[in-house]
Amino acid sequence: MSERKKTPETLRSHRWYGKTDMRSFGHRSRTLQMGFSHEDYKGKPVIAIINTWSDISHCHSHFRERAEDVKRGVWQAGGFPLEMPAITLAEVMQKPTTMMYRNFLAMETEELLRSYPVDGCVLMGGCDKTGPALLMGALSMNLPSIFVPAGPMLTGRWAGKALGSGSDVWKYWDELRAGNITQRDWDDIEAGIARSPGTCMTMGTASTMTGIIETLGFSLPNASAIPAPDSNHSRMGSYSGRRIVEMVWEDLKPRDIITPRSVDNAIKVLMALGGSTNALIHVVAIARRAGIDLNLDHFEAIGKRTPYLVNMRPAGQYLMEDFYYAGGLTALLEGMRDLLDTGELTCTGRTLGENIAGARIHNTEVIRTPANPIRPDGGLVVLRGNLAPDGAVLKANAADPRLLTHTGRAVVFDDYNDMAARIDTPELDVDADSVLVLRNAGPLGGPGMPEWGMLPIPKKLLKAGVRDMVRISDARMSGTSYGTCVLHVAPESWIGGPLALVKTGDLIELDVPGRQLNVKVSDEELAARRAAWKPKARRFERGYGALFSQHVSQADKGCDFDFLEGMQPTEDPEIH
Numbered sequence: 001m002s003e004r005k006k007t008p009e010t011l012r013s014h015r016w017y018g019k020t021d022m023r024s025f026g027h028r029s030r031t032l033q034m035g036f037s038h039e040d041y042k043g044k045p046v047i048a049i050i051n052t053w054s055d056i057s058h059c060h061s062h063f064r065e066r067a068e069d070v071k072r073g074v075w076q077a078g079g080f081p082l083e084m085p086a087i088t089l090a091e092v093m094q095k096p097t098t099m100m101y102r103n104f105l106a107m108e109t110e111e112l113l114r115s116y117p118v119d120g121c122v123l124m125g126g127c128d129k130t131g132p133a134l135l136m137g138a139l140s141m142n143l144p145s146i147f148v149p150a151g152p153m154l155t156g157r158w159a160g161k162a163l164g165s166g167s168d169v170w171k172y173w174d175e176l177r178a179g180n181i182t183q184r185d186w187d188d189i190e191a192g193i194a195r196s197p198g199t200c201m202t203m204g205t206a207s208t209m210t211g212i213i214e215t216l217g218f219s220l221p222n223a224s225a226i227p228a229p230d231s232n233h234s235r236m237g238s239y240s241g242r243r244i245v246e247m248v249w250e251d252l253k254p255r256d257i258i259t260p261r262s263v264d265n266a267i268k269v270l271m272a273l274g275g276s277t278n279a280l281i282h283v284v285a286i287a288r289r290a291g292i293d294l295n296l297d298h299f300e301a302i303g304k305r306t307p308y309l310v311n312m313r314p315a316g317q318y319l320m321e322d323f324y325y326a327g328g329l330t331a332l333l334e335g336m337r338d339l340l341d342t343g344e345l346t347c348t349g350r351t352l353g354e355n356i357a358g359a360r361i362h363n364t365e366v367i368r369t370p371a372n373p374i375r376p377d378g379g380l381v382v383l384r385g386n387l388a389p390d391g392a393v394l395k396a397n398a399a400d401p402r403l404l405t406h407t408g409r410a411v412v413f414d415d416y417n418d419m420a421a422r423i424d425t426p427e428l429d430v431d432a433d434s435v436l437v438l439r440n441a442g443p444l445g446g447p448g449m450p451e452w453g454m455l456p457i458p459k460k461l462l463k464a465g466v467r468d469m470v471r472i473s474d475a476r477m478s479g480t481s482y483g484t485c486v487l488h489v490a491p492e493s494w495i496g497g498p499l500a501l502v503k504t505g506d507l508i509e510l511d512v513p514g515r516q517l518n519v520k521v522s523d524e525e526l527a528a529r530r531a532a533w534k535p536k537a538r539r540f541e542r543g544y545g546a547l548f549s550q551h552v553s554q555a556d557k558g559c560d561f562d563f564l565e566g567m568q569p570t571e572d573p574e575i576h
């Protein structure tokens with residue numbers, strides 16, 4: 001442990017437990033009521049374990065027992081653990097999308113930490129939006145914080161093949177619709193693809209974001225790569241519990257850890273991982289919570305000079321178990337050390353460079369080095385043009401290279417239901433060169449930017465052997481998805497962004513080398529269409545939906561609430 005900066009009397013929790021007034025009597029007597037004696041907590045750091053477990057949280061089904069591992073570590077180090085449940089964001093279960101509730105969990109995290117006698121916290125998350133949400137809340141509250149990632153699930157299996165979360169669902173769904181596999185095959189895939197607790201084991205949003213959070217300095221070294229059922233994961237939980245107690249004594253807080261340089265490290269790792277497009281939204285939101293302004297052009301600039309190094313689905317071949325056995329995140333970081341700012345402080349109290357020193361790559365098929373990259377650049381590109389004045393993103397390394405420079409006739413769907421009703425109809429006027437456009441799927445239109453951006457290939461084209469087309473939307477797509485899908489078009493169509501003005505039959509030009517996305521319609525014609533466009537009615541008049549509608553920002557700004565970005569932590573109220 002580094003130098004102790006806190007004493008029992010200067011702990012935040014002392015204001016609840018250490019005084020001699022009537023309120024403190026209540027705090028102590030109610031803690032005794034729960035079966036804890038004074039010796040259990042007196043003068044000790046109180047550690048909140050923010051647990052996103054629930055019966056519907058499929059990726060976090062091991063978090064009940066993992067919280068016990070964390071508590072064991074907290075007790076061992078002389079802390080007092082308090083498990084606090086927070087809202088579940090179960091990615092595939094929650095409608096319209098967990099993204100609508102990311103800011104809800106962030107607010108809940110911040111307010112749990114603020115309103116209770118907490119000195120530090122362990123953030124337990126992993127399933128897509130949970131990691132960013134927990135970290136955003138912790139950054140706003142700025143109490144010592146460590147992140148325990150849920151860890152990826154085991155590799156899926158079917159008919160002697162490895163199955164990857166999400167990626168192989170899309171792949172075999174297309175084969176089923178094309179008549180190339182049977183219903184029996186599909187049922188067996190359903191039973192074999194999610195074989196253990198843990199997050200999606202492809203390089204989807206969960207693995208991308210837990211890797212990024214570790215790179216930022218908020219998890220123990222290599223924590224993000226450990227498969228959820230591995231005994232190393234239990235030990236990582238208890239180590240994290242021990243470490244957070246030390247972090248409280250050292251007064252090592254989130255805003256001591258996150259810096260513009262650590263954010264740049266995180267973006268480089270995003271590119272090296274070939275990570276999820278969702279990260280472009282979450283990293284912006286995380287950085288802005290800490291007062292670090294970040295825009296899409298910065299991703300583009302870093303992406304151009306950072307190689308793609310990890311051969312994992314959906315862009316590559318392998319899965320998270322393979323990544324862990326190949327050395328995991330520390331091995332990747334050590335291999336790309338020269339590209340990183342290794343002097344950045346982390347939750348260990350040491351620098352990133354010290355954390356990764358000596359980590360080795362055990363399988364160069366899975367993890368490459370910059371001397372032998374899969375691609376010389378990151379593969380996540382930012383597009384602009386008259387269709388996306390504020391930007392759009394594309395995962396070029398998961399797209400058919402043939403389509404990266406393409407002009408085609410737009411086939412426009414006004415919303416998801418319109419698309420679902422017409423995409424497979426024989427009369428849909430579409431061919432392999434068409435550009436599928438989905439609108440009203442953005443932050444306000446979705447609402448919450450559901451992961452609809454990988455529009456299905458029309459059935460008649462699937463049967464003809466087509467497996468990729470240019471697709472454009474203001475939606476997101478799952479990190480496990482693939483294809484030539486232009487996403488996050490900003491501003492979104494719901495508020496009158498240019499996607500709202502496109503008509504079926506317009507020519508759309510995608511030029512990835514030139515980073516351009518344009519509809520080939522004159523400015524005069526677009527102006528006439530804009531004049532005729534009518535704004536939509538608000539989706540929500542009450543409740544959280546109304547708050548969301550009034551305050552959520554566009555995709556290029558991170559989709560945070562405007563009243564939560566970039567501010568100093570709210571001062572603790574004087575406790576009476």
Ligand code: FES
Binds near residue numbers: 126128199
């Ligand atoms: Fe939870 Fe993919 S559904 S990480």
